[in-house]
Amino acid sequence: MLSDGGIRAYLVRAGLAGVVGTGREVSLRSYRAFAARDPRVLIGVDPRGAWGERELVALMAAKCGVSADPRCVSGQDVIDPERTVAALDAFGERVGAVAQRGGAVLFGTGHPHRLLGFYAGLADALSAVGCTVLTPAQGRCVDITTRFGLRTCQIDYVRGVGVVRGDGGERAGCATPVHSHSPLPVRVALGAALEEGWPLPDLVIGDHGWVCGAGQLGFEAIGPADTDDPAVFVGEAEGVVSVAVPLEDGARSDYYLPLTRYVLNRACLSQ
Structure with a gap:
């Protein structure tokens, strides 16, 4: 089991924190789009504050550890592993709390080829x-x-x-899961929960539109986000998202599995 020091070293070694794959230009482009209220970047958050590009750079520096200098416009972004570990600890506490009361949990991802295994391990443990x-x-x-x-x-x-899977005429479960940042799937899922007689979730765990869309509707929502996903961190700053974990989200899927074990350990659910 990775200790706090071990998980910090692992995050940097795996490229999940420290110098990450997201370029500064990509992140700044997302901040400008968020400031312009582009719905593709808002991904379900309806911000109350006047978030301009400078305010977003300052927020992401505080939340993730990226450069706070708006004149820094190139190179690779940096995520402070200390911030990631602190957020993973808070994430684990929320998972442990819902486990203690045997609550209902909804999981969803817009990055199925990267993060599915991370969430699936948590889902298995909570179901158990x-x-x-x-x-x-x-x-x-x-x-x-x-x-x-x-x-x-x-x-x-x-x-x-x-x-979400592309609808090419195949029956459900056959088409390949697709990358999506849209909040529409979680909105449809939550509406269907009411219609179909499911309990409403005590906790939503996911990324992008799943975490932002659920949080904006008033559900407790937690999840990881990269440096070019300002909506999740704005949501956290405004109380819409409970925990945003700064994390490179484009690494190999198996790189996230030690994080599942770390979160389960923090949640006292180690298997």
Whole structure:
């Protein structure tokens, strides 16, 4: 089991913190789009504050450890591993709290090829201690606007984790899960939970539109976010997102599995 010092070293070694793969130019482009209230970057958050580019740079420096100098416009972003570990500890506390009361949990990811295994391990552990892992809206269609136009997708669950699949005429579960930052899938899932008689989630665990969309609707929501995902950190700053974990989200999927074990250990759910 990784200690605090061990997890910090691992994060840097795996490129999940320290110098990460996200370029400064990419992050600044996201901050400008957020400041312009581009819904593709808001991903479900309806900000109350006047978040301009300078305010976002300052926020991301405080939350993630990126450069606070707005004149820094190139190079690779940096995530402070100390901030990541502190956020993982808070994340684990929320997981432990819902486990203690046997609550209902909804999982979802817009990065199925990277983060699915991280969430699935948490879902397995929570299910094993009596939590209800929710899977509402299975097979329902969602029309998501992308840079390539309107795309019809289907909501599916893999090991208890919500994903969206391209709707190419295949039956649910056959098409490949797709990358998406949209908050529409979680909105549809939460609406279906009411219609289908599911309990509403005590906790939503996910990324991008899943965490922001659920948090904006008033559900406790936690999840990881990269340096070019300002919406999740704005959501945390404004009380919409409970815990935002600064983390490179484009690494190999197996690199995140030690984080599952670390979170479960913090939640007193080690297996």
